[in-house]
Amino acid sequence: MHDPLTALLPTATDADRAWLVWYAPGERVELTGRVLDMWQCKIANLLTEEAPVAGTEPGLLVHLGMGVHWRTVTWCCGAWLAGGTVTFTSPADVSVAFAPNELDAHAQLQVLVPRAALAMHWPGSLPPLVLDGVADVMSQPDAFTAPVVDGARAAVRQDATQAPGAPAQASRTALVAGLAESSNPTDAPDGSDSTERAPGTGARPRAALVCSNTALEAMRGVLAAWRNGLTAVLVSPDADAELIQAAARQEGA
Numbered sequence: 001m002h003d004p005l006t007a008l009l010p011t012a013t014d015a016d017r018a019w020l021v022w023y024a025p026g027e028r029v030e031l032t033g034r035v036l037d038m039w040q041c042k043i044a045n046l047l048t049e050e051a052p053v054a055g056t057e058p059g060l061l062v063h064l065g066m067g068v069h070w071r072t073v074t075w076c077c078g079a080w081l082a083g084g085t086v087t088f089t090s091p092a093d094v095s096v097a098f099a100p101n102e103l104d105a106h107a108q109l110q111v112l113v114p115r116a117a118l119a120m121h122w123p124g125s126l127p128p129l130v131l132d133g134v135a136d137v138m139s140q141p142d143a144f145t146a147p148v149v150d151g152a153r154a155a156v157r158q159d160a161t162q163a164p165g166a167p168a169q170a171s172r173t174a175l176v177a178g179l180a181e182s183s184n185p186t187d188a189p190d191g192s193d194s195t196e197r198a199p200g201t202g203a204r205p206r207a208a209l210v211c212s213n214t215a216l217e218a219m220r221g222v223l224a225a226w227r228n229g230l231t232a233v234l235v236s237p238d239a240d241a242e243l244i245q246a247a248a249r250q251e252g253a
Helices: 004-008 033-050 070-081 172-182 215-227 241-251
Strands: 018-024 027-032 061-065 085-087 094-097 109-112 154-157 169-171 207-211 231-235
Touching: 004 070, 004 172, 004 215, 018 033, 018 070, 018 241, 027 033, 033 070, 061 070, 070 085, 070 215, 070 231, 154 172, 169 172, 172 215, 207 215, 207 241, 215 231, 231 241
Parallel strands: 018 231, 061 085, 061 094, 085 154, 094 109, 207 231
Antiparallel strands: 018 027, 154 169
16 A cells, blocks of 8 residues: 655755744744755664664554654654654653653663754763764764555554543554645635635745644644645744744744
8 A cells, every 4th residue: 555654755855945944932943855854864764773673563663752843853754754653652662852751761772862953962971772862863874765664554653541532543544644634725714715825925825834732733734734835834832922923924824
């Protein structure tokens, strides 16, 4: 079965425009498709090389404990490119976080990522056997040959105890199909064409604003933007209304 999820991810040729712009108090980070592709390929290479069950069925399970952040997007894309499944709540084979106490203590591979955008390595000493989520990633190759993955393979897994009422998992096909059902920018609630004009600009929007308090919903918003050829403007949950409005105005979202 065709895998529609990989088709949404950026490639090395997507260098002409921003694919992701991150806004947080005092911070703006812009990533082109080419830069995102570099990050996801390096992460996929690291996971394939270091993860204990990489390449096996039903695939690698990667826990991301970083919340809503641009680095979460890069690790999601890297895990999906490698054929893995992402979880934000469940125990996993690999755990990635901003702080030691946010790691899954039982994961066979643990990775700590510095939060700062320009960080070249983890500040200070790493706990034993824990990888550096920037330095160890940047040493990996920029290119990655994605495995052939069935669209029925899980893209996201949820812990039922922490996400009551949510499906236990969503396949790669179901995740992409859900984007079409829940986020079609051409269907406004009143039946009008919501892409016809960006507020106050008189032009079609070039970006989609993504505001969410949960990493999973933020990733759905990012993927929905990419599916529709728009830049994803991801806003930190710490942003106030003024910053959100400024991000929308500046990015044409």
